[in-house]
Amino acid sequence: xxxxxxxxxxxxxxxxxxxxxxxxxxxxxxxxxxxxxxxxxxxxxxxxxxxxxxxxxxxxxxxxxxxxxxxxxxxxxxxxxxxxxxxxxxxxxxxxxxxxxxxxxxxxxxxxxxxxxxxxxxxxxxxxxxxxxxxxxxxxxxxxxxxxxxxxxxxxxxxxxxxxxxxx
Numbered sequence: 001x002x003x004x005x006x007x008x009x010x011x012x013x014x015x016x017x018x019x020x021x022x023x024x025x026x027x028x029x030x031x032x033x034x035x036x037x038x039x040x041x042x043x044x045x046x047x048x049x050x051x052x053x054x055x056x057x058x059x060x061x062x063x064x065x066x067x068x069x070x071x072x073x074x075x076x077x078x079x080x081x082x083x084x085x086x087x088x089x090x091x092x093x094x095x096x097x098x099x100x101x102x103x104x105x106x107x108x109x110x111x112x113x114x115x116x117x118x119x120x121x122x123x124x125x126x127x128x129x130x131x132x133x134x135x136x137x138x139x140x141x142x143x144x145x146x147x148x149x150x151x152x153x154x155x156x157x158x159x160x161x162x163x164x165x166x167x168x
Contacts (some may be wrong), residue, residue, distance in 0.1 A: 020135075037067050
């Protein structure tokens with residue numbers, strides 16, 4: 001899958017996203033209160049949506065240690081409703097749509113269901129993880145574009161989903 005890399009559009013965008021990380025609950029609180037497998041699924045979904053190969057790789061490895069199976073990982077790529085518990089699927093679909101929308105609130109059925117199935121405190125914890133991962137993805141993708149070098153700029157990044165048994 002080849003897609004354009006999402007990154008910061010200006011120094012203001014960088015600062016706005018950086019300081020958004022500090023809104024709401026502390027990151028470590030969100031990190032600890034959310035189930036590790038669910039947390040890694042959320043972070044992988046955001047990274048896949050942003051086409052950030054580096055963070056997909058990192059969180060896939062952490063997810064394997066947390067207990068995500070190869071089948072579950074492949075299900076994250078498709079994000080088919082039948083492969084997840086409904087509540088989990090809603091959060092993952094919300095994360096994908098939120099990321100597609102570059103971290104801005106949106107109005108559709110995923111947002112409505114997310115608000116219905118998650119309490120305000122759960123929403124705050126999930127959104128903290130999403131904002132932090134979006135920032136990390138943009139930083140990682142900005143590195144791949146390498147505007148400070150005289151090389152040809154990379155406009156997209158190839159994410160290799162070669163999941164042989166040895167690599168998994």
